[in-house]
Structure formats: C-alpha cells, structure tokens
Amino acid sequence: MTAHARLSPSGCDRWSTCTASVALIDKLRGDGEIVDRDASEWSAEGTVAHEVREMCLAFGLDPQSFVGATISADGFTYVVDDEMAGHLQPGIDWVREHTSNPHVEIKVDLTPWLPDQFGTCDTGWLSIDIIELDTLYISDLKYGAGVSVDAIGNKQLRLYGLGMWHFLGRPRVERIVLNIDQPRAGGMKYWDITLDELLAFGEEMKAVYAKIVAGDVEFKPSHKACRWCEVRQAPGGCAPRDRWLMEMAADACPTFKLPGYEGQNLVGARRWLVVQNASDIRARLAELHEESLLAALNGKPDPGSKAVEGDLGDRRFKDTKKAEALLTAALGDKAYKPRELIGIGEIERLVKPGRKKAGHPDTWADLQKILDRPPGKPKLVPEDHQRPALVRWEDDFDDLDP
Structure with a gap:
C-alpha cells in the first residue's frame, strides 16, 4: 500500500464523481502547483477529539478523565475542557451500548474494490446475534460544527463498511448500521443498509476505479465533489467548476451575459440546482473579487479596473479605559448599556451539573421548566433528507361562504 491513498474514503465524493480530478491533482502535485492543506486550529481540535475518543474506547475511560489534559496536534496545543468531554460522551456511550470491544482507528484494506487503496475507520464492530444474522456497525466522529454531515447516502462510511467487513473476514450480516457522531452539528445520525446494498456500492466503486485507470474520465463539478478539492488551490482555480458556477449565476441574473452560453429557464430541477449551490456561487464571486483587488494592488489590475482608497472604517476609541x-x-x-443575561449555551456550561463539576442542579432543573424553543422556519433540503416532507396547502376555497 502507498503512504497516502489516492482514492481515499474521505475524498470519495470528489474522485467518484469528478473522475478527471485524480490525474489532474497528481499532475499539479508533481508540478508543485498544490501542496497539502495547511493544518488549522479547527482541524487540530478535531484531531484532539478523535484522540480522546480513541483512548476512551480503547481503555474503558470517560472523556471527563481527560479534562485539563494538554494534547498537541498538527502544531497546535489544545487543553481538553468540560465542553469537549460533554460533546464526546453520548457517542462513546452509544458505542458501549452495543459492544464492549470495538475496533478503534483501524486501517482497512479496500483492495478488493479499489486496488492498493485503504482508509482508517474510526470505530467498527460486529454485533453477534444467536438467533438472527449479525450486524456490522461503523461509527465515525465528525467534530466540526460548520458543515453538517449526513449519514444517509454517505460514501465515506460505506467504504469504511466495506473495509471493515473485509477486515472481519467477510461475515454473514443482516444489516450494516452507519453512524455519524457529530455532536456540534446534529448529534447522532444513522443509516441502515443491507449487505447486498453495501456490496452493490462496492461494485459501483470498482467500475469508477476501472474508468479512472483507463483514462475514461470527466470533470463533473458538484458541491460535495468540489468542497475539499485541491485543484481549487492551484493558480487560476478550476476552470470546469468556474464555468459550472457562472452558468448558474447567469441563469439567476439575466443581466449577466456569459459568452457562449444561452441560459436556461429557472424552473423545476434547474431552479433547485441553483438554490442548492447559491452559497458556492457567492463564495466564488467573493474569491474572484479578492483576487482582482490583489492584482490591482500589485500594479497589475484586470483591464477596466483599479484599486482606490476605501471608505473610512467604523469609529473607535484608541484608549478605551x-x-x-x-x-x-x-x-x-x-x-453603560443595560445588563443582559448571558446566552443559553454559556448558562448550560456554568449551571448544568456534570460528572466532575457540581454546577447548580436546582437552578438547572428550574430553568428547564421555563425553557422554550420555538419551531424552526421551513427550509429546503435534498429529497433524501431524513426529516419528513413539510407541505402547507393553500385553501383555494377560503373565500367561499359556508
């Protein structure tokens, strides 16, 4: 196996959709046009959370045991606090409800489907039932709070499922339970599939691999495929993605004329596609603005543009004291402004009792009695989202007399 899997489970949304990205990334890496993404404070925090979870599951500990511990990751130092411990505990408890001996941070071989490829599975185990067929469990921690990750349809989890099933000797299982543990963005999420469905996905990945090896590839931008794609780091970005985004922008803004593109009517599936990718369109336009501004500041403005002094910023005191x-x-x-209560999250941190903090249990119990949470506003999601569809019928007969 190679040191880094070209077709890794974490990148499956990219390489299984935009198959041409694989060879292009190899070339750009070889030319020095792109390098590994720099580690950030947020990614380091996620690494620390994974390490704490791994040690808890491997040695029968609870996250509270690590509160106050200093752990370094990716060049950053992080002190484990009550908040992280509280976030990790429910997922760890769920694993322990189903097994006392999980496989943790296991490197799984994907060669039967993707030759010489592999991945590292957070947690997996086989639940044996003496009456029914066994169940294979895969649990993956996502500690990030910015982007919610669904379990349903998750390609990364399915690849882990294939690798773990192969690692365990290809047992006869009734079902596979795929779990995303994302405590700061939706909590515990699940997707049940059958072994036949998992193996059918494996065959799909085989076919994708064969096309990549044969050079029968295509650029196929999408939100998931492009989100972490390294081609976007290269000078000039990704031309196929830019074209895809700008065509949708042209549909949404009729005054924006894109050379060589006649446009499409924004109805039905096309409208939903533009709505789905609106944030990516806005983000790319913002990136282009910054690139154009930087070029102008460096004395090489884009034709027709120039950089000027901006409006004055907000007023502030140089000496606040x-x-x-x-x-x-x-x-x-x-x-002074009138005093106001701290936020609910801060109240929970300071008042709610925990395993190693007394808190204010009576106050916390009384607060629960008066705590309210209004229903959320309707939002658009993909049709395979786990929540049931919401339909509000308009009564065309309201104006008729009874």
Whole structure:
C-alpha cells in the first residue's frame, strides 16, 4: 500500500464523481502547483477529539478523565475542557451500548474494490446475534460544527463498511448500521443498509476505479465533489467548476451575459440546482473579487479596473479605559448599556451539573421548566433528507361562504 491513498474514503465524493480530478491533482502535485492543506486550529481540535475518543474506547475511560489534559496536534496545543468531554460522551456511550470491544482507528484494506487503496475507520464492530444474522456497525466522529454531515447516502462510511467487513473476514450480516457522531452539528445520525446494498456500492466503486485507470474520465463539478478539492488551490482555480458556477449565476441574473452560453429557464430541477449551490456561487464571486483587488494592488489590475482608497472604517476609541473614565464622569450610569443575561449555551456550561463539576442542579432543573424553543422556519433540503416532507396547502376555497 502507498503512504497516502489516492482514492481515499474521505475524498470519495470528489474522485467518484469528478473522475478527471485524480490525474489532474497528481499532475499539479508533481508540478508543485498544490501542496497539502495547511493544518488549522479547527482541524487540530478535531484531531484532539478523535484522540480522546480513541483512548476512551480503547481503555474503558470517560472523556471527563481527560479534562485539563494538554494534547498537541498538527502544531497546535489544545487543553481538553468540560465542553469537549460533554460533546464526546453520548457517542462513546452509544458505542458501549452495543459492544464492549470495538475496533478503534483501524486501517482497512479496500483492495478488493479499489486496488492498493485503504482508509482508517474510526470505530467498527460486529454485533453477534444467536438467533438472527449479525450486524456490522461503523461509527465515525465528525467534530466540526460548520458543515453538517449526513449519514444517509454517505460514501465515506460505506467504504469504511466495506473495509471493515473485509477486515472481519467477510461475515454473514443482516444489516450494516452507519453512524455519524457529530455532536456540534446534529448529534447522532444513522443509516441502515443491507449487505447486498453495501456490496452493490462496492461494485459501483470498482467500475469508477476501472474508468479512472483507463483514462475514461470527466470533470463533473458538484458541491460535495468540489468542497475539499485541491485543484481549487492551484493558480487560476478550476476552470470546469468556474464555468459550472457562472452558468448558474447567469441563469439567476439575466443581466449577466456569459459568452457562449444561452441560459436556461429557472424552473423545476434547474431552479433547485441553483438554490442548492447559491452559497458556492457567492463564495466564488467573493474569491474572484479578492483576487482582482490583489492584482490591482500589485500594479497589475484586470483591464477596466483599479484599486482606490476605501471608505473610512467604523469609529473607535484608541484608549478605551480613558474613554470610559471621561464618559462615566460626564454621564454616570448612562455611559453603560443595560445588563443582559448571558446566552443559553454559556448558562448550560456554568449551571448544568456534570460528572466532575457540581454546577447548580436546582437552578438547572428550574430553568428547564421555563425553557422554550420555538419551531424552526421551513427550509429546503435534498429529497433524501431524513426529516419528513413539510407541505402547507393553500385553501383555494377560503373565500367561499359556508
């Protein structure tokens, strides 16, 4: 096996959809046009969360045991706190409800479907039933809070499922339970599939691999395929993706004329596609604006543009303590805003009792009695989303007399 899998489970949404990206990334890497993404404080925090979860499951510990511990990852240092411990505990408890001996951070071989490829599965185990066929479980921690990850339809989890099933000796199983543990963006999410469905997916991946090896590839941009694609780091970005986004922008804005593109009517599936990718269109336009501004500041403005001094920023005091003293002397208490309660999240952190913090249990219990949460506004999601569809019928006969 190679040191880094070209067709890794984490990148499956990209390479299984936009098959031409594989060879292009290899070329750009060889030319030095792109490098590995730099680690960030957020990715380091996720690595620390994975390490704590791994040690808890491997050695029978709870996350609270690590509160106060300093752990380094990717060049950053992170101190485990009560908040992280509280986030990790429910997922760890769920694993322990189903097994006392999970396989943790296991490198799984995907060669039967993707030759010489592999992945590292967070947690997997086989639940043996003496009456029914066994169940294979896959649990993957996603500690990020910015992007919610669904279990349903998840290609990465299915590849882990194939690798774990192969690792365990290809047992006869009744079902496969795929779990995303994302405590800060939706909590525990599940998807049940059959072994036949999993193996059918494996055959699909075989076919994708064969096309990539044969060079029968295509550029096929999509939100999931492009989200973490390294081609976007290269100078000039990705031309096929830019064209795809700009065509949708042209459909949404009739005054925007795109050379060589006649446009499509924004109805039905086309309208939904534009709505789905609106955030990507806006983000790309913002990136282009920054690139154009930087070119102008460097003395090479795009034709027809130039950089000028911007409007003055918001007013602020250079010496806040001196300003406070002057205003207090002049206005007294009127110099300050009225006090307001801290947010619910901060209240929970300070008041809710925990395993290693006393909190204020009586106050927390009383607060629960008066805590309210209004229903959310309707939102658009893909049709395979786990929540049931919401339909609000308009009564065309409201204006008729009874």
